[in-house]
Amino acid sequence: MNFLKKVKKIYKLDRKIVCLTAYSKPLAKILDEYCDIILVGDSVATAFYGMKSTKEINLDTMINHGISVSKSINKSILVFDMPYNTYRNLKEAKFNVKKVLRKTNSDAVKLESNGKNFYIISKLVKSGVNVMGHIGYTPQYKKSFSPQGFKSNDEKQLIDEAVKIEKAGAFAIVLECINFKLAKKITKILKIPTIGIGSSLYCNGQILVLDDLIGLSGFYPKFVKRYLNLNKIISNAIQKYKTDVIKKKFPKISNSYK
Numbered sequence: 001m002n003f004l005k006k007v008k009k010i011y012k013l014d015r016k017i018v019c020l021t022a023y024s025k026p027l028a029k030i031l032d033e034y035c036d037i038i039l040v041g042d043s044v045a046t047a048f049y050g051m052k053s054t055k056e057i058n059l060d061t062m063i064n065h066g067i068s069v070s071k072s073i074n075k076s077i078l079v080f081d082m083p084y085n086t087y088r089n090l091k092e093a094k095f096n097v098k099k100v101l102r103k104t105n106s107d108a109v110k111l112e113s114n115g116k117n118f119y120i121i122s123k124l125v126k127s128g129v130n131v132m133g134h135i136g137y138t139p140q141y142k143k144s145f146s147p148q149g150f151k152s153n154d155e156k157q158l159i160d161e162a163v164k165i166e167k168a169g170a171f172a173i174v175l176e177c178i179n180f181k182l183a184k185k186i187t188k189i190l191k192i193p194t195i196g197i198g199s200s201l202y203c204n205g206q207i208l209v210l211d212d213l214i215g216l217s218g219f220y221p222k223f224v225k226r227y228l229n230l231n232k233i234i235s236n237a238i239q240k241y242k243t244d245v246i247k248k249k250f251p252k253i254s255n256s257y258k
C-alpha cells in the first residue's frame, strides 16, 4: 500500500492511532500486525546502544536499523527519525533525507522542532517528502528531561510551533511530555493528528518506545506502562540454560549430529 492510501486510512480512523518504535526486523514483524505507524526512533541510541543521549547516534547506524525494520513492513506507515545534526539547513536535510528514503524504503521522516526549522519541513514537503513533526520535550534540542508547557509563555509558543508545523505540511505531529491541558488544546486546534508520548489520552494517537513497554530498557518514567517484564523472562531462561550446561543436561544427543 502506498503512503497516500495508508495516511488516508489513519485520517479516517474512528479510534486512536497506534504507534510504537522498532529497531529490528523480528520485532517490527510483530508490530506491523497491530500498529498504524512504526517509528525507527533515534531512541535506539539510548535504548539499544546504551549511549547517554540520542544526540550520539549517527545517520548510517540508524539507516541500518531502518533497513532491518523495513523488511517487515507490510501495512503500517514507516517513519524514520532523522538523527541530530542531519537537518541543520535545507541542503543538509535534503541530502540526508534523500539517502534515508533511498536506503530504507521509509514512508516518511520525523524532524524534531527547534522552534525555527518550519521552513525546512515546508521545503521537504514541497519536494514530495512526507514529514512528521515533533514538539514539546525534544531530546535533540533540550539539555535535560523536563515536561513541557508549564511556564507562562509555553502555551503560546507550543501552539504557535504546532500550527507552523501543520502549515508547513506535516502529516502528523508527536507531542512529547506536554502538559495534558495544553496537549488537549493543541489537538483541538490542529487538523493533522497529534501522537502523544507522556501527553495524555487527549491526543489522537499514542506512541511509546517498544523497549520500555516490554520491560527491556530499564527506563520507566511515569508516562510508560510496562506491559511485560522481558528482562525477567530472559533472565529466567538464561539461568535455566546455565544450569543445563553445567549439569550436562544440554546439549542432548538429539541436539547433536551423528
Ligand code: KIV
Pocket (backbone or CB within 6 Å): 021, 039, 040, 041, 042, 043, 044, 081, 174, 197, 207, 208, 209
Ligand atoms: O526516538 C524516539 O523513540 C522518539 C519517540 C519517543 C517519539 O522520538
